[in-house]
Amino acid sequence: MKPVLLEVEHLTMRFGGLIAVDDLSFAARQGEITAIIGPNGAGKTTVFNCLTGFYKPTVGRLTLHHPAGPLLLEQMEGFRIAARARVARTFQNIRLFPRMTVLENLIVAQHNVLMRASGFTLGALFGLPRYRHAEQDALERSCLWLERIGLVTRANDEAGSLPYGDQRRLEIARAMCTDPVLLCLDEPAAGLNPRESAELNQFLTGIREREKIGILLIEHDMSVVMGISDHIVVLDYGKRIASGSPGTVRRDPAVIRAYLGEPESDAVPAERT
């Protein structure tokens, strides 16, 4: 078994009378893709919002196991979760910096390394060697990811001018440029056609094999979820109703009930709209 990277224990998030996430516990392992699925409104994105510091959980503990020691995410400020705990995230809707170039989007993700190297800006202004080296490294890393997502030729175009599918991949590449240990992807396949989703599968499994990081995935596209997940957690009304390998989950009666409303044999979970 691979080592546990993220441990979610008794996570509960209440908004007034509404319980969005109810006593949820699960673990995500390093080098594995853990999918969180469930019907709309099941609380998936709320889990991500708790992980990345948007919400303070009402109850619960979110432990990230770093080599240096465990960190409690629920006690950290938003930007520190990215900077220190190294959790990266994408959103359901695209949130690139549309008026920066494709390359700059990737370089800005390496801000903290560059800021330190620049001695807080003065070094950069006078072109000190230390900053130039750091900038060179940042550039190389960015180019590596540009190659992987096949956007080298568009490096100097504004990110907002890219086609939708390219913007999606650029977002993931940008998240990877922050050098994360945990990558949280919120519906990365939303709006992609079947061919693009297949490419996304390859891209994500590639990241898993090469970078050995943990990936948390929220997705409705079952071809993606079933194709690449190592472990699936199913939520409904904020509660965990099932978890396990793709094979177990897809045969679980509770999952089928949540997705289709009534028991039915051999049904593959589909999106409930």
Added chain:
Amino acid sequence: MEYFLQQAINGITLGAIYGLVAIGYTMVYGIIGMINFAHGEIYMIGAFVAVIAFSILAMFGIANVPLAILIVLAVAVIFTSAYGWTVERIAYRPLRGSFRLAPLISAIGMSIFLQNYVQVLQGARVKPLQPVVTGGLTIMRSDHFTVALSYIQILIILTTVVLMIGFSLLIARTALGRAQRACEQDLTMAALLGINVDRTISLTFVLGAGLAAVAGVMVTLYYGVVDFYIGFQAGLKAFAAAVLGGIGSLPGAMLGGLLIGLVEAFWAAYFTVEYKDLATFAILILVLIFRPTGLLGRPDVEKV
């Protein structure tokens, strides 16, 4: 012709000062979408620090003019940046995430507070400064008119050009500039990439205040007088400059400053001195009516 040239020189000098102040407005607007009405007062404080620093230097008998100016610039930038940082910290940051009008009202309050604070501490009377930089070049001479370019004008224009080039490089090339542009487009996403958004915003205020301080020192050297009220007028004009150039746009602020300076100088020269402010603000109104995004601003496309 000679008269025209002289007014152009005066206008460019004035415009350089407005441009420096306008950058502070435009950067803050770009990054958090508010008009920092206390920015004019920050500039005024820069001018006061300059007067005080010059008199202290004179007491110690430092007579070397370039050295004195450098020291005064450094002192003014440090003090004024501290004011800029503090204003953001106590008057705007607690209101971030509040409704849009709240920081604006807070800014107006801050502006009034700073004006009165300086008036109480320094008195309401005009503070004079002995001319520090004197002399100049004669560019053109005809029978009845001499076109002069004084050393102080050269100093102002050169300083502004250097600062603006440095500043453009900072925004385009450095990690801080990149972070500022990222924050300008999406604060939340910037934070998720590990950028310390609060610090980036604070630094934006500090940088803007630093530039305003330089403008304040220059204006003190140029006119030789300051009072607690100069920030209000200069602030409004620099704000007009930022809007004219397209608020949020850095080259726009520089261009707008220059244009406002030229309009003011030419209006005063060819029409009436009394109504020169009227001309400036009439331009502001016309721009807002016919081209709300300014000369170099990008149109705000509302996405549905």
